[in-house]
Amino acid sequence: MTITDVDAPAADAAGPEPHRSTSPTDRYSTRQLLIAVTVGVLLLQLGFITSYVAAFHQPTPRDIPIAVVAEPGLPAGVDQQVVDRLNGIDGHPVSARVAANTYEVRTLIADRQVMGGYVVAGSGPDTLITASAAGSSAATALEGTFTAAGATTGRTFVVRDEKPVGMHDNRGLSGFYLSIGWVVGGYLLAAAIGLVIGAPRTLREAGVHTALMAGYAAASGFLGALIATQLLGTFTGHLLPLSLLGAGVVFGTGMFTMGLRAALGILAVPLAILLFVVLGNPSAGGAFGSNVLPTFYAAIGRWITPGAGTEGVRSIVYFHGTGAGQPIGTLLLYAAVGLALVFGCTARHRARRAG
Structure with missing residues (x-):
């Protein structure tokens, strides 16, 4: 009888070797793990920089929803003409629609269907209605867009913040x-x-x-x-x-x-x-x-x-x-x-x- 023959039954009696979980340090050297961690952190850092710079480096207004209304007494179709002119601006900074009156504009803003409104005045300056609470950057972009549009049409406007942010x-x-x-x-x-x-x-x-x-x-x-x-x-x-x-x-x-x-x-x-x-x-x-x-x-x-x-x-x-x-x-x-x-x-x- 050999030593192997004697030891075999004892091993069988003890049963199979219990399963041991392996950690990364059991499979890879310390050097490999350090390299992997360093590369991973570097990729996350570069991703952070890329993502934030890409998102914020050149904010451009796009399809900001607004409603346009003409004051009573203006010729029919004036509001639609303004809508067509706004929707035709290069880059499409706003997405304009016609509203029946200023009450509807305020309702649309409260229901979050639009982010602003434009009231075409019969005399005096027009009114740009904003909602800075829905996004201060969008309200600022609307002012910039209408300022540029007014420079070509000769119309002026005043701003009224319908939903201002808290003080x-x-x-x-x-x-x-x-x-x-x-x-x-x-x-x-x-x-x-x-x-x-x-x-x-x-x-x-x-x-x-x-x-x-x-x-x-x-x-x-x-x-x-x-x-x-x-x-x-x-x-x-x-x-x-x-x-x-x-x-x-x-x-x-x-x-x-x-x-x-x-x-x-x-x-x-x-x-x-x-x-x-x-x-x-x-x-x-x-x-x-x-x-x-x-x-x-x-x-x-x-x-x-x-x-x-x-x-x-x-x-x-x-x-x-x-x-x-x-x-x-x-x-x-x-x-x-x-x-x-x-x-x-x-x-x-x-x-x-x-x-």
Whole structure:
């Protein structure tokens, strides 16, 4: 009998060697990992620079919706002539339509169907109606567009801000920064849980992580709204709806990041930064509204949580909730996808280990 023959039964009795999880340090050298991390951070940094400069380096108005109305006593068709002339401007900075009267213009602005109006006067200067609360950059762009148009037609106008921003909300940026704060908190907590604890290994752990994120979202949503409304006085009232919105922003962002962590591992953190920071922040419509951003950023902004949060704040504070449906739907989608990834990937990994 050989030594191998004697040892074999003992090995069989002990059963197969237990599965050991491997970390990147088990598969790659320290030098390789340092190079990969450095290159990855460099790519994120260059992406950040490229994205922000591309979005903000040359803001150009595009298809800003406005309504045109002619004062009583003017010849029929004057309003349509103005609409045709405005829609024919090179670059199509505005998308004009005819309104019956100034009451309809104000209603369209309140319903967020247009961002301004133009009243053609029978005598004296015309009136440009803006809504800086819907986007200060769009209101400024309208003034510039009509100033240029007036230089060729000889008409002058005065500006009336129908929906001004609050006196403590400079250029309407406070909602943008409030939303960014909520977003940062959501993905930072998710990233911290993933890096310190790791992805959940059981459905019970997945439930604990989800409950922790939900509690954090509720607390940070309320505290952020409390700071903006009570401590700083940026917004008057709206504490409850802003708290609920903030909780949705934090939970949607955090759960989506946790879902990425469960599905992709450590790659979730740079992907979350790419989505929410590199792409989400410049497209959110804070400093520049969607109608003056490049087409790409205007298209994606409302579908990423920074933009959804910014638009949600604007809708709640200045438009009595009008227009909040789309941002809320976006946040619910991120939360649902995140929950599906967390629990689905956890169940799949558990079944694989059991097999």
